[in-house]
Amino acid sequence: MKVFEKSPSFYEVFERKSGPAKEATHYCPGCGHGNIHKMIAEAMDDLEITERSVFVSPVGCSVFGYYYFDCGNFQAAHGRAPAVATAVKRSNPDAIVISYQGDGDLAAIGTAETIHAANRGENITVFFVNNAIYGMTGGQMAPTTMIGQRSTTTPLGRAEQIHGNPIRMAEMLATLPAPTYIERVAVGTSKQIMKTRKAIRKALKIQKEGKGYSFVEIVSTCPTGWKMDPVAARDWLVDDMLKVFPLGVFKDESDNVDEGTWDRSFEGFVPDKVNTYLDRMKSPFDVTEELDLVKDLNCKFAGFGGQGILTLGLFLSQIGMRAGHQVSWFPAYGPEMRGGTANCSVNISRDRIGSPLVDRPNMLVVMNQPSLDAFEKDVVDGGTIIVDSTIVEGKADAKRLNVVALPASDMADEVGTTKVANVVILGAVVAATDAYEPEFVESTLRAVIKKQSLIDMNMEAFRKGYDFVKNGN
Amino acid sequence: MAAKTAVDVPFMEVNGELCKGCQLCVGVCPKTVIAVSEKLNSASYHPAYYTGADCTGCxxxxYACPEPAAIRVVKP
Structure with a gap:
């Protein structure tokens, strides 16, 4: 006896669905999604994969896939279903991952993800439901909308000169070497529906056997968006859409690929492994005790790119971190690697930091003239401004601000290289703020400076800057 | 609605409450044994129904019906 009835891969009652009709779908009368859902569910039953299937719902009318399929479910951001599916498959290779997407999702917003997942040959199955319109959002033109087809955004019909031609995704993806199986089917006539049923099963079987990427484009209907009754919509699909979207197999390597070829599994979430990794990522020094911080520091460091401005900020934040304080470091720079302007904001605080930006610094370092001109006025009254007097000719307002002018670049040259001017400045910053003991800073620098051969030079540079401020030499 | 228990002839049945009246089943039936009710269901659709004879259980x-649970077909 053969019984055609609701698949056990569907929930018995659609509890997640709002409203009273908990056994009916949310789809409009005559919508192709329902047919396709039924055939996917049936294939899951027959291939015995329901328990390990993960259905990735996109954005679109089928966003509510998780109402219906009694398997693992993900709801991805618009267009990102193939990327999410990739992650699910790779971290859980036993899962049968189904990326179910409409034309707006797959062929417009998620074009990049779609093409690259196909190009990588991910062992996932993509069901592309092409109904030539954005249904859920109210019937706007989609990439697959037909020439002449009216939509809310093409009220006079899609025009090639204005909107381009409908995109044929199956043909496009078939040009790539990686995909295993690409077919276009339709849910128009009964014959077409039965072919769709076959294609869905084949695609899932390919994934189950580890044979790679399978893609089934299903030409479907949107009676509501097309403003047609369901029967007329199926007729339009058959008579008109299939002229632009011819049915057929565009690629099928399934007989030429060995089972298990596309095993790209890696160990996913293994807590011990994650912890080992995090241990390795720990900062190179221990936070042993929380040091006092007399005053929160809101610093702006500015100069030319290449002067070590950003590194200066990093060093200070690392010192603060090691002292157990809250820190933030926020760089801002132009596209040039050298020679452009660069600045960074550093907050060091006893309390949690709301914004990493520093608009009103109480500590400003300027290592070129434009930075002095740009930022001096922002410093709060009584704030400190440290100027590299080797480079900056202008004078800061000594009445309003605590001005420290030191020839940092010259002092760095004396140490051996101009490159350590930023560490000379760091010495001055630490001395001027009395935030941390110099020994504490030195031990931190030893931990964070990567090149051991440069440590001595940096120590000397730091001391020079520190002593200059403390002792005036 | 036909009985669900042991049968010796094929039949189809429609859950009139879940049917949305799209009529896709009516058009695909080779024996034209599905019709549309004049009555409305609680969702305000005219549901399809089996006229009662000649279903082959094909x-x-x-498969033409988009609703998962609206149509059930038994072929002994």
Missing amino acids: GLCF
């Missing part, structure tokens, strides 16, 4: 209406 299942085409089941």
